[in-house]
Amino acid sequence: MFSSFMINTWIAGTAIALVAAFVGYFVVIRRSAFAAHALPLGAFPGAAAANLLGVNPFVGLLIFVGIGMLLLRQLARMGRRDVGTGLLLVLFLGVGALFLSMTNEYAPEVFSLLFGEMLGVSKADLWPILGICAVVSVLMITIYQPLLLDSSFPDLAALQGISGARMDLLFLSLLALVTASALPVVGAFLVFTLLVGPPAAAQALSRHPLRSLLLAVVFAECSIWLAIALSYWSNWPIGFFVGMIGAGLFTLARSYRSWSQRQRGARRVAVP
Amino acid sequence: MWAFLSSQPVQTALIVGTCAALVSALIGVFTVLRGNAFAGHALADVSSAGGAASFLLGISPLLGFLGMAWIAAFGMEFLGVRKARERDLATGVVLGAGLGLSALFLYLDVTTTSTTGATVSVMFGSLFAISRGLIWPAILAVLAVFALVGGFYRPLILTAVDPDLATLRGVSPRWMGLLQLLVLGLAVAVCALAIGAVLATALLIGPAGAAIRLSRRPLQAIVWAMLMALAAVWMGIWMAYESYYWFSGNAWPVSFFVVALIFLFYLLAMLGSAQQRKFRYRAATALPGIQES
Numbered sequence: 001m002f003s004s005f006m007i008n009t010w011i012a013g014t015a016i017a018l019v020a021a022f023v024g025y026f027v028v029i030r031r032s033a034f035a036a037h038a039l040p041l042g043a044f045p046g047a048a049a050a051n052l053l054g055v056n057p058f059v060g061l062l063i064f065v066g067i068g069m070l071l072l073r074q075l076a077r078m079g080r081r082d083v084g085t086g087l088l089l090v091l092f093l094g095v096g097a098l099f100l101s102m103t104n105e106y107a108p109e110v111f112s113l114l115f116g117e118m119l120g121v122s123k124a125d126l127w128p129i130l131g132i133c134a135v136v137s138v139l140m141i142t143i144y145q146p147l148l149l150d151s152s153f154p155d156l157a158a159l160q161g162i163s164g165a166r167m168d169l170l171f172l173s174l175l176a177l178v179t180a181s182a183l184p185v186v187g188a189f190l191v192f193t194l195l196v197g198p199p200a201a202a203q204a205l206s207r208h209p210l211r212s213l214l215l216a217v218v219f220a221e222c223s224i225w226l227a228i229a230l231s232y233w234s235n236w237p238i239g240f241f242v243g244m245i246g247a248g249l250f251t252l253a254r255s256y257r258s259w260s261q262r263q264r265g266a267r268r269v270a271v272p
Numbered sequence: 273m274w275a276f277l278s279s280q281p282v283q284t285a286l287i288v289g290t291c292a293a294l295v296s297a298l299i300g301v302f303t304v305l306r307g308n309a310f311a312g313h314a315l316a317d318v319s320s321a322g323g324a325a326s327f328l329l330g331i332s333p334l335l336g337f338l339g340m341a342w343i344a345a346f347g348m349e350f351l352g353v354r355k356a357r358e359r360d361l362a363t364g365v366v367l368g369a370g371l372g373l374s375a376l377f378l379y380l381d382v383t384t385t386s387t388t389g390a391t392v393s394v395m396f397g398s399l400f401a402i403s404r405g406l407i408w409p410a411i412l413a414v415l416a417v418f419a420l421v422g423g424f425y426r427p428l429i430l431t432a433v434d435p436d437l438a439t440l441r442g443v444s445p446r447w448m449g450l451l452q453l454l455v456l457g458l459a460v461a462v463c464a465l466a467i468g469a470v471l472a473t474a475l476l477i478g479p480a481g482a483a484i485r486l487s488r489r490p491l492q493a494i495v496w497a498m499l500m501a502l503a504a505v506w507m508g509i510w511m512a513y514e515s516y517y518w519f520s521g522n523a524w525p526v527s528f529f530v531v532a533l534i535f536l537f538y539l540l541a542m543l544g545s546a547q548q549r550k551f552r553y554r555a556a557t558a559l560p561g562i563q564e565s
Binding site for chain 2: 193
């Protein structure tokens with residue numbers, strides 16, 4: 001399991017899970033799960049186009065995810081935010097399907113871009129991933145305070161001179177960067193699962209920002225390690241394990257929270 | 273034109289596409305009014321797991337899509353979709369789990385039954401490859417949706433527009449929510465069959481989102497949405513058929529044309545209504561005393 005061809009997979013998975021948990025924490029408190037779902041799929045045609053033209057996939061990914069982010073903001077301003085997000089998502093998917101239909105290896109490509117190809121991370125893939133993860137972590141630490149304030153109390157943040165529109169743009173750029181780095185390895189759908197599942201479970205367990213963020217990181221790392229191991233043993237796709245673990249964690253955390261609330265309620269009744 | 277209409281795959285595509293357009297425009301208006309676009313999209317995505325499973329089990333893909341869409345609908349209801357704050361997260365978690373299942377089933381499809389095209393046809397649809405046997409089930413699903421929505425039209429609209437007022441009037445929001453999800457599942461299944469599970473959202477929310485901009489009356493909005501959806505599907509099928517000649521033998525996928533046309537219609541509707549509003553505003557400021565309605 002830790003043989004030489006798996007080492008890169010373990011390193012990439014660990015780095016991606018770390019930044020996914022950071023950004024995912026803000027996805028959860030800003031309630032922007034739909035945007036987190038749409039952006040990875042916006043990057044999908046980028047990978048397909050790069051595949052078609054034979055250029056480095058990261059170039060295609062970054063270009064398309066950038067276009068997707070700008071269009072997303074424009075469409076959200078024009079009409080209903082959720083309708084705009086949904087339409088942009090399907091448009092990009094449709095374009096991706098078109099690009100892929102022009103190549104010869106249509107079906108296997110579609111599957112690996114959507115659901116990930118965890119067992120094939122080369123050394124050349126590894127460096128861009130680690131670089132982007134480092135950039136995202138540094139950015140995250142520098143803007144942590146204003147972003148947290150803007151996400152939890154937008155009015156208070158505006159009073160302190162933090163522009164909500166600028167924070168939105170920064171947040172979406174971070175999301176886009178994480179997406180572009182993670183997509184070739186873990187697939188468009190799995191990026192979203194990692195971004196939402198573990199942080200949502202952590203949020204249900206703790207309201208304290210830093211504690212909840214740490215919990216999210218722990219959950220994300222555990223789920224990706226478990227998923228890599230299970231996928232290695234069973235040969236089943238890694239996306240299946242990450243999705244199931246995420247849903248399981250969320251359900252467990254939610255039931256634990258309602259159980260402890262009931263306990264506290266019972267104690268309050270007993271000791272008036 | 274005659275060669276286009278007399279080809280049998282085209283006829284099937286036109287019939288199934290028409291079914292999908294009509295049913296999705298009708299349900300889409302309710303979905304968008306309720307602010308449920310993400311839930312509608314999630315149902316469609318999760319239904320792809322059912323489509324993938326149908327290859328494994330050897331059942332009709334329509335049944336597969338429908339079964340999984342209903343399971344996802346109940347899952348979201350169970351995890352607490354009703355509370356607005358929790359809705360986004362519960363939808364996201366169900367979506368993640370459903371996509372995981374879909375990955376597994378598609379993988380098993382490829383390895384055990386050697387149907388390599390399963391990923392593409394489930395995810396992105398292949399309207400020209402639908403078997404003729406699916407025409408009647410699709411028409412039945414459409415009739416069922418129209419009968420249900422026709423029977424409960426007023427309470428459904430009231431719940432979609434103003435849930436509190438609906439509760440005051442004695443409409444149970446619970447039952448209406450459940451009815452809406454059941455009908456949404458049926459619509460999603462037909463759409464997923466036609467243009468693919470992950471693209472079904474386009475038909476579901478695109479025409480409806482544009483139509484709501486064009487008209488404030490629900491019935492008028494539904495008619496507008498149907499017109500736009502039908503135009504997109506028919507033109508998409510025709511363009512995909514003709515694209516074989518345009519690009520010297522490399523036909524482009526139907527689903528791409530349908531999605532692109534829907535996006536174009538949405539943009540036009542948005543720009544048109546913004547222009548109209550600016551015009552009205554200018555008229556109202558130029559002639560004092562005339563208020564903007």
